Amino acid sequence: MAGLEGSIALVSIDLPGREYDIHIGSGLLGDVQSWRGVPAAAMAVVVTNETVGPLYLEQCVRGLAPHFRRIETIALPDGEAFKSWESLQKVIDFLIARGADRKTVLVALGGGVIGDLTGFAAAVYMRGLAFVQVPTTLLAQVDSSVGGKTAINHPSGKNMVGAFHQPVRVISDLSCFETLSAREFSAGLAEVIKYGPIADAQFFEWLDGNIEALMRRDAEALAHAVKRSCEIKADVVAKDERESDLRAILNFGHTFGHAIETGVGYGQWLHGEAVACGMVMAADLSVRLGLMPEQFVTKLRSLIERAGLPVRAPNIGLDRFVELMRLDKKAEAGDIRFVLIEQLGKAVLRSAPEPLVREVIAAHTEA
Ligand SMILES: NC(=O)c1ccc[n+]([C@@H]2O[C@H](COP(=O)([O-])OP(=O)(O)OC[C@H]3O[C@@H](n4cnc5c(N)ncnc54)[C@H](O)[C@@H]3O)[C@@H](O)[C@H]2O)c1
Numbered sequence: 563m564a565g566l567e568g569s570i571a572l573v574s575i576d577l578p579g580r581e582y583d584i585h586i587g588s589g590l591l592g593d594v595q596s597w598r599g600v601p602a603a604a605m606a607v608v609v610t611n612e613t614v615g616p617l618y619l620e621q622c623v624r625g626l627a628p629h630f631r632r633i634e635t636i637a638l639p640d641g642e643a644f645k646s647w648e649s650l651q652k653v654i655d656f657l658i659a660r661g662a663d664r665k666t667v668l669v670a671l672g673g674g675v676i677g678d679l680t681g682f683a684a685a686v687y688m689r690g691l692a693f694v695q696v697p698t699t700l701l702a703q704v705d706s707s708v709g710g711k712t713a714i715n716h717p718s719g720k721n722m723v724g725a726f727h728q729p730v731r732v733i734s735d736l737s738c739f740e741t742l743s744a745r746e747f748s749a750g751l752a753e754v755i756k757y758g759p760i761a762d763a764q765f766f767e768w769l770d771g772n773i774e775a776l777m778r779r780d781a782e783a784l785a786h787a788v789k790r791s792c793e794i795k796a797d798v799v800a801k802d803e804r805e806s807d808l809r810a811i812l813n814f815g816h817t818f819g820h821a822i823e824t825g826v827g828y829g830q831w832l833h834g835e836a837v838a839c840g841m842v843m844a845a846d847l848s849v850r851l852g853l854m855p856e857q858f859v860t861k862l863r864s865l866i867e868r869a870g871l872p873v874r875a876p877n878i879g880l881d882r883f884v885e886l887m888r889l890d891k892k893a894e895a896g897d898i899r900f901v902l903i904e905q906l907g908k909a910v911l912r913s914a915p916e917p918l919v920r921e922v923i924a925a926h927t928e929a
């Protein structure tokens with residue numbers, strides 16, 4: 563972490579040859595300084611959606627303008643259901659129609675859906691373009707914009723088609739939270755909460771003491787939560803960029819959560835909501851396997867509830883739930899593996915007996 567003029571924090575992600583900075587602060591979007599050092603090119607293409615564009619595109623273009631001779635923009639329909647092949651095709655068609663070349667820089671202006679999709683387009687167009695993440699949701703600022711996982715969904719499973727492709731810069735403007743709905747804000751808190759149990763017991767305690775301040779969107783508390791989340795994620799990704807082992811801890815709650823999102827239909831449950839509920843399930847599984855005391859589930863569940871998030875899954879049927887989890891990317895040879903907590907601040911990747919997993923799902927599902 564180093565100071566940065568005009569911003570609150572600068573977190574660096576240390577990947578030799580592909581290192582980049584995460585700028586965190588207020589009013590960064592329209593600030594030309596935020597964009598200094600982004601690779602030079604004739605053209606930048608901003609990918610956004612129909613909700614975020616009217617709110618932030620003008621500011622973003624103002625910041626970009628001195629750095630690129632030409633700026634093109636495309637606004638996709640809004641929603642998880644549009645993190646799809648069709649949207650990817652639209653972006654690729656747009657790039658071709660506008661004459662984008664290998665030097666063209668893509669800019670992802672929006673939440674995790676736009677970030678994941680634009681990052682994937684950047685990974686595959688002409689075998690790889692530079693791209694900048696400009697995350698506008700809490701979830702995207704604390705998680706999806708960092709680390710280079712890019713993807714689209716398949717009807718059968720989340721993020722089934724994608725690539726690891728790191729951005730060249732992340733610009734996280736905290737002022738964007740002013741227009742974010744309460745539901746989306748809470749969804750972002752789920753991924754913030756995740757970092758405590760998996761990597762930082764002290765941060766977990768800090769969250770327990772400051773969740774109400776975060777819910778009031780207290781500026782100082784929020785800046786700390788965004789910065790600490792980025793530091794933890796940057797550290798994990800630098801050690802294991804392609805998830806050969808350690809990086810899987812960032813998937814705490816996701817084996818269950820992705821099954822919920824897919825099971826109810828993309829966009830019905832927000833990613834953060836599904837992860838929140840999935841973390842309660844994964845915590846309970848950790849307890850039932852004798853790794854953690856019962857009080858851990860109670861404390862985590864209460865924190866999640868105070869963050870305005872659901873703790874009971876929708877009933878999609880037990881067999882279907884398990885079947886959806888088999889498509890999880892951590893599964894090996896049909897064996898579903900879960901991120902479990904073995905000590906506050908320390909996670910482990912393990913399989914579990916299916917009857918126990920079914921008990922856990924049933925215990926945390928609506929009748
Ligand atoms: N790549 C990763 O490492 C990673 C990590 C976590 C999540 N994800 C993915 O991210 C996606 C979820 O991201 P998300 O929660 O940002 O959802 P999202 O991108 O759908 O954004 C949430 C909603 O908020 C709107 N919005 C965005 N910024 C706004 C603002 N400042 N003011 C008002 N409205 C705004 C969007 O238009 C959308 O309707 C999922 O697809 C998930 O799988 C990826």
Ligand SMILES: O=C(O)C(=O)C[C@@H](O)[C@H](O)[C@H](O)COP(=O)(O)O
Nearest residue numbers: 705709711720721809812813816891
């Ligand atoms: O960055 C990671 O690694 C994560 O697992 C972060 C998750 O919050 C995120 O939802 C990610 O997209 C899940 O990845 P997947 O490999 O399970 O699709």
Ligand SMILES: [Zn+2]
Nearest residue numbers: 753816833837
């Ligand atoms: Zn996630």
